[in-house]
Amino acid sequence: MNDSDEDSRRFSWQTAQQRAAQGDSRQVADLALELTDRIETVAKRKREHEHQLAMLVRVLAIAPGPDSLTQLLRLFTRNQGPGAGLAPRFVASLLAEHREAADLVGPLSEHDPKGRWDELRICLLHELILRDVDVDAFVKTRDWTRVLYGGHPLAWLPRHRSALETRVSFPSRSVNSSARSVGVTLPTEGRVDPPTPRTGEQSALIDSATLELHHMIIAAPEAGRWGDSEAWVFRTDEEVEPDRVPALLPTLPMGCVEGLGATGRFEIARRPADAIWSLLFATASMGGMYHRGAHGAYGRFWAWKSLAALSDAPAGASPEEVEHHARRTTWFHFESDAEWFHNDSFTDYGIAALSPDRRRIAVLAATDTD
Incomplete structure (x- = not known):
């Protein structure tokens, strides 16, 4: 069916009412189904055009010389504004x-x-x-x-x-291909795995994360469109020494360790603040297996925001204040064989942050398998 004024009349609300009033509901439904097919066809064509546009934009961005840049900027001056490929x-x-x-x-x-x-x-x-x-x-x-x-x-x-931003990973792209780092791995240095069998007794601590705080902690994996992410915050009545955290984490009421038991794999390492920022940045900027992420600028922003929320930086803190807070925080990177994680290669991780006053433990768990 061609796009025409006649088509518009056929699909008009008034016509549909008249047909239905005459008892011809089947024809109304047939027209609706026909219109649905047309919408799907147009949407498919739009996706194809957007993919082609993205490829042409990549050619202009990568091609050497000033003229290709001039032509690329020309695309941004079109009246209709940038499309998805731009x-x-x-x-x-x-x-x-x-x-x-x-x-x-x-x-x-x-x-x-x-x-x-x-x-x-x-x-x-x-x-x-x-x-x-x-x-x-x-x-x-x-x-x-x-x-x-x-x-x-x-x-x-x-x-x-910032000095926190020295471990920066970027994708490597050409006109026809892309490559990026292989993913997340738990380092061998700094390992503080608790001995097994661990205690099977669950901690009495209660998750106190507000909805807003939860969203800020998981900002980096959300920006990178990872498969799933969760956050928890636990406050304690007394100070928790860093050496106690590895044994405490598997006992906390968190989905990412639920069902782990006394002998399930739970591996953990202490990490410096810059390594945690790097992990958050890679998560946000390069995205998961099925998404290209938020790219560098917004990946940088959301990595900082997740870091701030994990380290309990004050609301409205400047980047300098967040960095100061993050450096006084004790950081852990962990993996688990609990069912929440899928344990596919390089697609799961957990971060735990013990606040500078040692009375708050914040946890981020992320998996790229939904």
């Missing part, structure tokens, strides 16, 4: 991977009165910062955030790469 965070990630900062700053600093490059600029800024580019050396980059981004979430991030 997601600014995706394009910024590609540009930062394949081009020198000096070649990007000039063209992207040109006059853009309608602000169509705004999101691309701020995403690119943080992609460059993560790659340890001194953006202050490029005076024009200050204009990318000075006026337009007072309320933008990425404006909260530090303008220089």
Whole structure:
């Protein structure tokens, strides 16, 4: 059936009412089914076009020389605005991977009165910062955030790469292929596995995580579209020494250790704060097996937010305050054979954080198998 005024009349609400009133409900349903088929066809075609657009954008972003960049920016000036294949965070990630900062700053600093490059600029800024580019050396980059981004979430991030951000992993992409790190593995160094058999007695501590805090703790795996993630927060009446945490965690009322028993595999290691940030960043930025993630700029943002919530940083804390808090927190990385985890290669992990006052234990569990 062709798209025409006649089609519109056939599918009009008034016509449907008339047919139904005449007892011709079957024809109304047939028209509805026909329209459903048309919608599915259009949606499939749209997905195909978006995939083709993404491939063409990748070619322009990766191709060397100034003209390909000029043509790529031209796409962002179209009146209808960027489509799915022109997601600014995706394009910024590609540009930062394949081009020198000096070649990007000039063209992207040109006059853009309608602000169509705004999101691309701020995403690119943080992609460059993560790659340890001194953006202050490029005076024009200050204009990318000075006026337009007072309320933008990425404006909260530090303008220089923090000492927590030294273990940064990026995907490696060409026109026809992509590669990334193999995933999550528990390190051999810092292992503090509790002896088995462990106690079978469950702790009396109660999860106190609010809905808001829960969402902030799992922000990184949510941003990376991992299969599932959960969070718990336990507060204690007395200080908990770090050496007690490995044996305490399997006894807590958490789904990620439920049914583990006294001898099920529970492996755990103490980790520095920068290793935890790196794990959260990789989770958010590169995503799970079936999703390409939030990319560098937003991956950076959500890694910081998860870190802040896990370490009990005050609400509204600056990145500097979050870093100070995170460095005083005792961090653990663990794996478990409990049923909640699927234990496929490199797709499960748990993080536990003992707060600086040693009276709060926060836990994040993530799995990329839903």
